Amino acid sequence: MLTRLTQVMTAVAVLCSLAMPSAFAQPDFGPDYTPTQFGPMGPAGRDMLVKVRLAGLWEGPAGRLGLEKSSNPKVREAGRHLIAGHDELDAKVLELGRTLNVPLPTEASADQRGWIAEMTNAPAGSVEFDRIFANRLRAAHGGVYKFLAVVRTGTRNTLIRDFAKRCMEVVLDHIQVLEATGMVDFNDTEAIPLAAIAAPAAKPTAVTTVPQFAPNVPRTQNVAQENESGGTDALLGLVVVAAVIGGIYLWTVGRPTRSRSSRQ
Template identity: 80%
Template sequence: MLKRLAQVVSALAIICSFAVPSASAQPDFGSEYTPTQFGPLGPAGRDMLVKVRLAGLWEGPAGRLGLQKSSNPRVKEAGQHLIDGHRELDAKVIELGRTLNVPLPSEANADQQGWIAEMTNAPAGSAEFDRIFANRLRAAHGGVYKFLAVVRTGTRNTLIRDFAKRCMEVVLDHIQVLEATGMVDFNDTQAIPLAALAAPAPSPTPAAVPTVPQAAPVVPRTQNIAQQDANDDYSDGLLGVLVVVAVAGGIYLWSGGRPRRSSRE
């Protein structure tokens, strides 16, 4: 009897070893993904860290210009929100860059430096400064907000997901205070790319469609992720069937493989 029981246990162990994948194995997302203890880090996650760092390098200084040069209290309020928000995000993105080994820029790019130059050259206390301030910053925040939503939805890295959520909260706050200045021109489709995307095109010709910078990357490998989940479900179902078969075989072995004799014999 004990020998048969040992045979059943051994059979179950062998079946489970083939049916269950190793717990330490991680799905292969491709060479562009880096495995970390927080989940795979892909191109979109790295790009998010770079973009947030770049945003802080020009939007923080832009906020200080708003405090210094505007006579509009709402512009000054928006400037203070920019300073406070990017102080928080700058500290966090530098920390995440070190943790995830992502190199980050140390100066704003050429476009961002040009926007700062526009604000610097606009007369202090003028409506021109306030318009440049509100529209340039609102356009930038609109594009970044869409990009963050894509990353937040598609990433499997918990650090990136949590940081994207916080960035979206800060960016939405900045959008709201910039719009509250009353200086945002939603008819300016070059300054506000979201308006261009929402408006129907007057003509099917390419010349009639305004050029809109594309900030959001392709969502990384969501189809492969779904396929991986389906394969996991298939493996679980297969394991269940094999266990039932093994138990039935064990009962058969336990009984000696012979039908029970009738009490009349």
């Protein structure tokens, strides 16, 4: 009896070792994806890190201009939120760039430098400055928020997913304080070309331009199909293992009974 029980346990161990790899192996997402311990790192995740870094390179300085040049307390409050939010996101995005091996830009794009120049050239304490500040930044944050939502929805990388969530919280806070200034013109859809803000950045080093919108998001439909297929294979493997265990158990238990019956 002990020998047969040992045989059953050995068979179960072998079957489980054969079934597990197929059930839990990561799907192949293609050459644009890099496997990491946090899940596959794809183009959308890399684009997001680059864009968050680019945003910090001009929105943090814009916040400081709001504090220095505006006499409107609501604009100054928005400036404080921008500085605090981008200090946090800048530190985190640089850390993630190192962890996930994503090179990040070191200077703002040409368009972003132009928006900073507009604020710099506007008279201090003027309504003109406050309007430029509120509308440029509100339009930029609106475009980034939409892009982050797409990445958050589709990514399979847990670090990117968590960071996208935090970025969306910070960006939404900035949108709200900018709108609270009362200076946002919701009819001014041309204030900043939102398509350019949400576009994937060029492959790093120093980034000077932001291309037209064509975000590379993970193939969520294919991922769902692969996950469904993997789940089906795992379930089938477990059914087979259960059937084999049941058969061996019945054979082990039933055989001695038949032997005793024949001797009687």
